[in-house]
Amino acid sequence: MESKTRNSLLIGIVGMAIALLYFGQIYFGASDADGSQSVSNPVPEGFVVPDFNRVQLAGQIAFEANCQVCHGQFGLGTNKGPPFMNEIYAPPIHADGAFVFAVAQGSQQHHWNFGNMPAIAGVSDDEVIAITAYVRALQSANGYE
Structure with a gap:
């Protein structure tokens, strides 16, 4: 029984790690075709985002x-x-x-x-x-x- 619990816990941790990596990639940026990461310039202080039509x-x-x-x-x-x-x-x-x-x-x-x-x-x-x-x-x- 203890072995099943440990295996379930291990599977849960691995699944969580994969999900975090996947969603982290989506949140923090996309890769180009060559696999390199695109890094956005920061939004400068005072930058205006208008109301769009x-x-x-x-x-x-x-x-x-x-x-x-x-x-x-x-x-x-x-x-x-x-x-x-x-x-x-x-x-x-x-x-x-x-x-x-x-x-x-x-x-x-x-x-x-x-x-x-x-x-x-x-x-x-x-x-x-x-x-x-x-x-x-x-x-x-x-x-x-």
């Missing part, structure tokens, strides 16, 4: 699913991709069409040293428009217009 909220969801792993929470950048909260990505330097083109065709490295951005498959034109609206709302709220 319906399109911008849809953009936030699409951004988090498709862009955040490289461009970070709220587009603040990571060790894998540049921040959108920067005058370089504000209009008129990067018009809205630049976002559409980068998602559809990819983008050659030109302002930063993160390497080339590949095209992002499976993101619809409507999602890119919503993502752009989300990024523009964050930029506007934080003085990048």
Whole structure:
């Protein structure tokens, strides 16, 4: 009987450890295809997250699913991709069409040293428009217009 209890306890501990590792990976970041971890830049003090309209909220969801792993929470950048909260990505330097083109065709490295951005498959034109609206709302709220 004592052996069954010990085995049950051991199985429970191993199961708990696996669950913690799994949920820790989800919570603390996603890995790239090469297995390397994406590390988001911290949210700076005074950073403003505005109230989003319906399109911008849809953009936030699409951004988090498709862009955040490289461009970070709220587009603040990571060790894998540049921040959108920067005058370089504000209009008129990067018009809205630049976002559409980068998602559809990819983008050659030109302002930063993160390497080339590949095209992002499976993101619809409507999602890119919503993502752009989300990024523009964050930029506007934080003085990048």
